Amino acid sequence: MKEINSTNWLQPQNNRKSFQNIRSIFPVISLKKGNDKPSKIIKNLRPIKSIEFEDLDGKKSISDMLKSTYTDAFLVLKGDELIFEEYFNEMNSSSLHLMNSISKSFVGMLAGIFIENGKIDPNKEIPFYIPEFKGTAFSNTTLQHALDMTAAVTFGEDYNDNNADFWHESAVLGWRPDLREKNSSENLFDFALSLKDKDQKDGEKYHYRTVLTNIIVMVIERATDEKFSKLLEKYLWQKLGSEQEALIVKDEAGFPYMGAGMNACARDLARFGLMLLHDGFYNNEQIIPASWIESTKEGSAHLRKIFSESDYGLMFPEGHYKNQLWIANPNTMICLGIYGQTIYVNQLANIVIVKFSSHPQPADNNLYTSILLGMEAIVNEL
Structure with missing residues (x-):
């Protein structure tokens, strides 16, 4: 078999292996799990694979959906019980998998800790915390604009465009060596x-841009005078009672690529989902302030309006985006990453669903539609 490396790791089929072996391709930061035993996940398995629903291709079962959407891991929790857990493509419960933009939701939730305790003011402009950004596209962007993806900066995020700004930014990490040039940023x-x-204008439109997540991380580091990875490890990862370490791809300066570079096992993503389900409370502790989760879910009329007018409006007609989370409706929080990574949290149904995937293409809308319809079918059945 041809060696998988930074030049070919994203190719269809290759990503089925590379997404579970990021550490062997790119430099990473490790977030250590806590010293205590992992938080308990009670298994009470139930059959769900025969649940049927209709997607764009017609009637199919959950079993069909798992096969057709290149699933690597699929977990369903009802309350705090793990009722379904299945792995594919040589993945297992201890395997770490790239989560792509699910990483962003970890940033949004960690930011909430420091905003709610007054350490960071979300209404301050980026240069207040990082003066070097005066005179850039972020000169009038507030931290809240960045959290809500409503900033003014020009930044192309069309994943199917091989020359988009998103890929040029990730080329800094070595994700796309073909885009590196002599004058590329280091x-x-x-x-x-x-x-x-x-x-x-800042705040005028919803426009999803990965660079904004990296800006948020920079602000958190400046405001706290701490390494973001250490804060994430201490205040979130270890408090979840994680059973495995997490990894974050880093740049040459050692800065964590939280726009898309975090890796974890599926059960630990389920723990993060359970924390969201319980409004920030998990493992006998209020990890994220409940007020932060509530304001994230609540959004505003303006956020709903600009979301409905965006490219994503049809995906979640009742939805909005706030604090690095997708709010599909008043009861449902979603974390999404390209190539099929998903955490689905429905508070009304008391359900968390985690899916790792390795889609052939980064943004196949038909596959995402099938995944989300399948998850809704599970919610309706349970």
């Missing part, structure tokens, strides 16, 4: 500094 900070153009 790290994520310098890349963000190079962005000068704006294509809207």
Whole structure:
């Protein structure tokens, strides 16, 4: 078999292996699990694979959906009980898998801790915390604009465009060596500094841009004078009672790529989902302030309006995006990553679903539609 490396790791079929072996391809930071025993997950398995639903291709079962959407792991929890757990493609319960933009939701929740305790003011503009950003596209962008993906910066995030800004940014990490040039930025900070153009007013439109998550991480580091990875490890990862370490791809300066570079096992993502399910309370502790989760779910009329007018409006007609979380409706929080990574949290039904995948293409809308319809069918059946 041909060696999988940074030049071919994203190719269809290769990503079925590379997404579970990121550490062997890129430099990473490790978040250590806590010293205590992992938080208990009670198994009470139930049959769900025969549940049927209709997607764009017609009637199919959950079993069909798992096969057709290139599933690597699929977990369903009802309350705090694990009622379904299945792995594919040589993955198992201890395997770490790239979560892509699910990483962003970890950033949004950690930010909530420091915003709610007054350490960080979300209404301050980015240069208040990082003066170097004066005169860039972020000069009038507040931290809240970044959290809600409503900033002014021009930044193309069309994953199917091989030359999009998203890929140029990830090339800094070595994800796309073919896009590296002599004058390319050496790290994520310098890349963000190079962005000068704006294509809207701050707060005017919803426009999902990965660079904003990396900016949030930079603000958290400046405001706390701590390494983000250490904060994430101490205040979130270990408090979840995780059973495995987590990994984050890092740039040459050692800065964590939280826009898309975190890796974890499926059960630990389920723990994160359970924490969201219980409004920030998990493992006998209020990990994230409940008020932060509530305001995230509540959003605003403005956020719902600009979301409905965006490219994503049809995906979640009642939805909005706030604090790095997708709010599909008043009861449902979703974390999404390209190539099919999903955490689905429905508070009304008391259900958490986790899915790791390795889709051939980064943003296949038909596959995501099938996944989300399948998850809704599980919620309706249980």
